[in-house]
Amino acid sequence: MLEIRDLEKTFARGTVNEHTALDGIDLTLPDGDFVTILGSNGAGKSTLFNAITGAFWPDRGAIRLDGENITYQPEHVRARKIGILFQDPMKGTAPDMTVAENLALAYTHGRRFPLARALQKKDADFLRDRLAAFHMGLEDRMKMKVGLLSGGQRQAMTLLMATVAEPRLLLLDEHTAALDPATAEKVLDITVRTVRERRLTTLMITHNMQSALALGNRTLMMERGKIILDLAGEERDRLRVEDLLRMYSGRQGRQLDNDRMLLGK
Template sequence: MLELHNVYKTFNPGTVNEKRALNGIDLTLNEGDFVTVIGSNGAGKSTVLNAIAGVWPIDSGSIVIDGQDVTALPEHKRAKFLGRVFQDPMNGTAATMQIQENLALAKRRGKSRTLMPGITRREQEEYRELLRDLGLGLEDRMTSKVGLLSGGQRQALTLLMATLQKPKVLLLDEHTAALDPKTAETVLNTTDAVIEVNHLTAFMVTHNMKDAIAHGNRLIMMNEGKIIFDVAGEEKAHLTMKELLDKFAEISGSSIQSDKTLLA
């Protein structure tokens, strides 16, 4: 479903701020894979995700989604394959537009935008149903501006928007990191449900090791722009926190003491 071949990316090349962010990433996601991605700050987790989304062009390598090489496609053209939820709840929605208008924008992802009405009555009914399923009471506030919603509500709405058109891959960029623990759990449960119901292929970057172990069928650990550990299936299911920390120390060779705080 998603293939990355030998992807490299260096930021600010030739300057004092030069940073090798991606150092030869090879990765294949099968259909239905739900991968969680962990690693310390600066390991390249979010960078991989942005490379897939096409936020900027990569230096070398190729990216293939559902058999189509998208390496040269700009961000807005790749959007038809991808659903995205960002770390900052402000980022995934248009605050000054209505809830239903945001949904209508997402409904048209990957389609050309014409002079037909931006939202139809039939859509409104559809959105009302979907919002009711979300269980946040948003179905009665469809014409409210999204800026009035809480962070958790906005992330749940963004999740719904990301899956309104079934994406080939769902990209989640630490999408619960900015929420309080209780809201984060609710949003994560919604995430699980959405992925399962729609049989999505998903790529979830997280700071939280527990979440990485508890969710998904596959786990990837990154360090210095490389994938250093990739575990799936039964082995992933029985993975413990301690094993993961030991693994990190063993493979990366860096001190577990210094990184423990970042990973926990």
């Protein structure tokens, strides 16, 4: 379970650029929740993820994961419990290492023995099976350098790397946004299957309102560092994109400002 209490972060405090990116975030995520996050540009969505992964420390508030206070825990310690994928397929993998070597690093992460570059045969077979299930031709490219893979193949592989060591939390920051539509759909499909099969507690930022409402069991809307809508259950089931836009402008007194969201790309 993820518990966030009164989380606050102001960048460049005391300067003309002062900006409160997180303004009192409260969020409780029971195990197995799959939450989609929408919001205008600069709403604080990625900043929320950065606070959770430990890229910076918040000014106030607390983050607990399974009861443990991780608010000020070093980033590399949290990395064992939290998997994250970004929009950029180049992030999260080592391009000069092979698929097998990258997977070996992720797979042995957090275990007691020293980092093993080579996988035991049974582990290699297990990972090859998982790659094969993605239907992206990755199982035949175990010895290929990751830098040579397509963006979609890299995201699928990064997803496997992020989830293979049983994370307590999976964070997806527009991880399909840089892919062409067909590949994005494929990677999203793999994501949904992985989350479901492994019952991963997941937060997914997306600019696609349709998939935000269709995927997972709960949808948050962020605006100016706050969570302004938190939708689940029947209310969410009934909601269409138009309703969401109406709710947004009703509350904010203006239209939503996110080009990609509105263009539905």
